[in-house]
Amino acid sequence: MGIMSRVIRLCKADLHGVMDQLEDKDLLLKQHLREMQAAIAGRQARIDQLEEALRNGQRDRAMHARQLRALEEDLDLAVARGKDDIARMLIRKLFPMRKRVECMTHRLEEMAGQLDEERDRLGVQRLAYDDTRQRVAAVRERARNADVMPDVGSISGRSPQLAPSEEEIEWELMQRKEAVSPGRVT
Numbered sequence: 001m002g003i004m005s006r007v008i009r010l011c012k013a014d015l016h017g018v019m020d021q022l023e024d025k026d027l028l029l030k031q032h033l034r035e036m037q038a039a040i041a042g043r044q045a046r047i048d049q050l051e052e053a054l055r056n057g058q059r060d061r062a063m064h065a066r067q068l069r070a071l072e073e074d075l076d077l078a079v080a081r082g083k084d085d086i087a088r089m090l091i092r093k094l095f096p097m098r099k100r101v102e103c104m105t106h107r108l109e110e111m112a113g114q115l116d117e118e119r120d121r122l123g124v125q126r127l128a129y130d131d132t133r134q135r136v137a138a139v140r141e142r143a144r145n146a147d148v149m150p151d152v153g154s155i156s157g158r159s160p161q162l163a164p165s166e167e168e169i170e171w172e173l174m175q176r177k178e179a180v181s182p183g184r185v186t
Contacts, residue, residue: 025166026143029136032173036129039180043122050115054108061104068097125180132176139169 071094078087142163164172 025170026140028170029139029173032177033129033133033136036125036132036177036180040122040125040129043118043125047115047118047122050111050118054111054115057104057108057111061101061108064097064101064104068094068101071097121180128176128180132173135169135172139164 071090075087075090075094078084078090
């Protein structure tokens with residue numbers, strides 16, 4: 001069994017090597033950028049939904065707060081006029097209304113916190129996207145310059161170790177993509 005698993009692992013490694021050579025690195029970079037854009041658009045859509053829900057919730061809370069103030073005014077008036085039966089009925093309505101307004105206020109505070117978190121995450125995603133886009137542009141420019149003038153690196157005195165390899169670029173891109181993926185909680 002040990003020999004078979006080693007042979008299978010060797011075949012898989014060879015297959016992965018062939019696939020790596022077949023893949024167009026530039027197309028992969030473009031695809032990763034598109035996926036990052038889609039993640040940013042999804043986060044922005046979530047922010048838009050939260051903002052709309054927050055506006056609606058604030059409007060509803062304001063309406064309930066007005067109703068609560070009206071109940072309290074009516075209750076004060078009923079007590080002042082000695083209408084105990086009406087005062088009891090208004091008190092029965094007053095308690096649930098207060099609780100409802102408190103719950104709505106608490107929920108709106110939670111939503112505002114979520115909105116702030118989503119905005120922060122969106123900012124981080126946009127920074128990562130801009131950084132990655134700039135790196136990809138630099139890599140493309142270096143590749144373009146290498147095609148035009150292949151010996152420029154040795155003439156300019158640049159060390160070839162300073163330029164990242166294609167594998168390093170792909171690795172960095174994949175790490176950043178995982179760091180800003182919408183399903184991941186930071």
